[in-house]
Amino acid sequence: MSGVRRRLGRAVRATGRLLLGLLLVPVCVIGSVVFLLAFLSSATFVGLIILPYVVRLNRWIAGRGRKVAAGWLGDPVVAEYAPIRGGILARARIVLGDPMTWRDAGWMASHIVIGVIMAGLGLSVWAALGFDLSVPIWWWAPLPEHAIYLVGFALDSWPRVAITIPLHFLAVAIAGSYVLPLLATADARLTRALLATPERVRLAERVVELTETRTAALDAHGAELRRIERDLHDGAQARLVSIAMRLGVAERILANDPDKAAELIAEARLSTEETMTELRDIIRGMYPPILADRGLPGAVAALAARCPVPVAATVDGVDRLPAAVEAAAYFVVAEALTNVARHSTAASATVHVHGDEASLTLRVSDDGRGGADEASGSGLAGIRRRVAAFDGRTELSSPPGGPTTLTVELPCG
Structure with missing residues (x-):
């Protein structure tokens, strides 16, 4: 029946x-x-x-x-x-x-x-x-x-x-x-x-999209390598050369002018400390140490605490993720909060991070003036390129008058 x-x-x-x-x-x-x-x-x-x-x-x-x-x-x-x-x-x-x-x-x-x-x-x-x-x-x-x-x-x-x-x-x-x-x-x-869009057309569009994504990822990777090389060449390498020269001079005059040699050694020590700080900054730009120490939840909380605008941050469903995904998420939140502080005139902002087995979703919102534009050099284009390298998705809602909401989805399966 x-x-x-x-x-x-x-x-x-x-x-x-x-x-x-x-x-x-x-x-x-x-x-x-x-x-x-x-x-x-x-x-x-x-x-x-x-x-x-x-x-x-x-x-x-x-x-x-x-x-x-x-x-x-x-x-x-x-x-x-x-x-x-x-x-x-x-x-x-x-x-x-x-x-x-x-x-x-x-x-x-x-x-x-x-x-x-x-x-x-x-x-x-x-x-x-x-x-x-x-x-x-x-x-x-x-x-x-x-x-x-x-x-x-x-x-x-x-x-x-x-x-x-x-x-x-x-x-x-x-x-x-x-x-x-x-x-x-x-x-x-x-x-x-x-x-329905024919499967062959969708596959062809997908190939084009992946080709563009791969090109953008390679360009971003090349730009990052050039930045690191430039920072090392113009900063750390120059300081190390200066340290070596000071120590060499100090070594030659140590017997005849110990006071001057001591002064040069002190300058070399100070320059060494500055070089170590600069190297830490370069390393932090590649993979922030806080991610290794506290994971993504702790890193997001630290970014929210450092932002000049009051930020309410929530993280749920997030455990240890692949290092590349964690780093990308960290830099997306960091760049988004930087935009909030510099351009939005917002009184408050929120960061919500949600993870599951397949993806990691980041949502950064503020109550500012809105009207965010990727072409204005606000870093949004860089966020989109970084996310595209992971075959992720970026959505921006920023009508004039606000609010502004940036949503990023990163595959992490």
Whole structure:
């Protein structure tokens, strides 16, 4: 009995899925007509202005179709669009050159017909069942003759009605319990085939993304090596040469002028201490020692304590992580808090670090003036490059007037 109820429930849900598709038909008609008019008028200046907005409307309509299909299939229907940005000509060129623009348009045009057909077939099953249940009403209605025909049979007597109607109802119910889910699945799969970004395209985009990420990582690594070499050459190496020269002079004059030799040795000792401090700073720039001593939670707490702006820091679910991931997280939080202190005019900030088996999520927020811009040299571009090197994700929300929230996700599985 439970199997019958389950199959009946699935048939009802399939009907709901087909009806949702039917509700999208008039929306697709509007979207198709508007897109066609905008495309035909794109040869004019006004058409170029309107076209990106029409494409955004089509993306929204297609998104509803993807959502309905994903709800039935149980898997997300993923689409990747080219971002619409730039001037008027650039925006028009982007939307016309994006294959997903045409896939959306093709789905809307086809759904106008297929959505009606699929919903019509589904509703015909329920119409047949409703007809069977309404036979007594037709039988007692004041009609000229008691002649009701069902699949070629004349239902002109109660014995025929008593035999034919239950058999027909049972046959339609059984067939419908199989047909309705098949219709809903076929429609959802067709929607996925048209509206999802093809796997080969996604793989090609992924290869391009990984190539860019690898290039950025190599560039960042090279820049870091050059910085370390420059710091060692201009700082520590020069100091060590100076120390060696002082000690050499002190060695030569030690017998004749011990006071001067002592002065040179004292200067060499002071310069040695300064060199050690500088070397510690260089090492700290590669991998902060506090990470080895206190781990990421302690390092984040120390960064929050040193920030001139009051910072509330919380860390949960974080144990020892790979050294590279810990270092990247540390520098992301450090750079973000530096931006808060220098540019935000914030009264307070929060840092939340959450870890699980697969990823580490960092969220830095402040109540400042907002309007953060990566192109302004605020270090945000460096954060994005550092995170991209780990195949991570960076999101920035900073509307004018604030608040500003930087969210970073680093894979650490």
